[in-house]
Amino acid sequence: MRLLRPRPTPPPPSTPGDVLAEAEGLWLRLGGREVLQGVDVTARAGEVLALVGPxxxxxxxxxxxxxxxxxxxxGTVRILGRPAAEWSTPELALRRAVLPQSATLSFPFAVEEVVRMGxxxxxxxxxxxxxxxVAEAMAATEVTRFAARPFSALSGGERARVALARVLAQRAPLLLLDEPTAALDLKHQELVLRVCRERARAGDAVVVVLHDLGLAAAYAHRVAILHAGRVAADGPPQEVFSGRLLTEVYDQPVEVLPHPRTGALLVTPERNL
Known part of the structure; x- marks a missing residue:
């Protein structure tokens, strides 16, 4: 008689400030190269943490x-206070949802079916x-109107929003998003980052990889600036975004200025046109 594995238990609700993921003294090698060297970073409930860097x-x-x-x-990676390797795959799937850089499918699933996979x-x-x-995730990412269309028939930006909807439908308290705005137009870049803030406001921890420093400055509660496998700075954008540091990290002159009307942080490369 085969014993059935018990159904994994969802995590309890988080409270603001709870540590949902952390790396401590993290070293990681890929292809024989040390990609991360002694990295410390923490993702907390109620916050959007942006990972930026060249x-x-x-x-x-x-x-x-x-x-x-x-x-x-x-080093160590912990998810909800427990070493990551100690979680089973079904347990992890209830605790963290991951959006990769690109989403590809080999079969012509409809958009709603893709979101339902979450x-x-x-x-x-x-x-x-x-x-x-599923309905709430599709509405949040503005993909409801093409719910019946094949995923393979969508544009790159539409696919990216459907992939994000799948992650949102998963309802995990830790969202890990890799360049979710890369394929999107201006309107939908703003939409995605507003969704990130809304999920943080609802109690989730959101970790998002961004290349647009302006978006990171506007929407992230905290920013970790990575440089050559290390964290060069970690804190609120207003504290860690400086022209001197960003110029050094990106090897490109960068200006950090207050918006003339709102005072919000603006980050732009220096240009001599």
Whole structure:
């Protein structure tokens, strides 16, 4: 007689400030190269943490480590206070949702079917909850109107929003998003970052890899600036975004200025046109 594995238990609700993921002294190698070197970073409930830095700085690698998808060579990664390796795959799926840089499917699933895949960790506990989560995720990302269209027939930006809807439908308290705005137009870049803030306001921890420093300054509660596999600075954008530091990290002159009307932080490269 085969014993059935017990159904994984969802995590209890988080309170603002709870540490939902953390890396401590993290070292990670890929292809024989040390991509991360002694990195410390913390994702807390109620916050959007942006990972920024130049290409090759280790942003996506750090996100993969926080997702328990990449095993560290040294240091520790904890998810909800427990070493990442100690969680089973079904348990992890109820605790963190991951958006990779690109979304591809080999079969012509309809958009709604793709979003519904995010409900798989809940193994049909309540079909009404599934329907509600899928509908709310599609509405939040503005993909409801093409719910019946094949995913393969969508533009790159539309696919990116559907992929985000799948992550939102998963209803995990830790969201790990890798360049969710890369394929999007101006309107939908703003939409995605507003969704990130809304999820943080609802009590989730959101970790997002961004290349647009202006978006990071506007929407992130905290920013970790990565440079050559290390954290060069970690804190609120108003404290860590300086022209001197960003110029050094990006090897490109950068200006950090207050908006003339609102005083909000503006980050722009210096240009001599």
């Amino acid at each position: 290409n090759g700085a280790g942003k996506s690698t750090l996100l993969g480590a926080l997702a328990a998808d990449l095993p560290p060579a040294g 409900r798989a960790p809940w193994v049909a506990v309540n079909p009404d909850d599934d329907d509600r989560a």
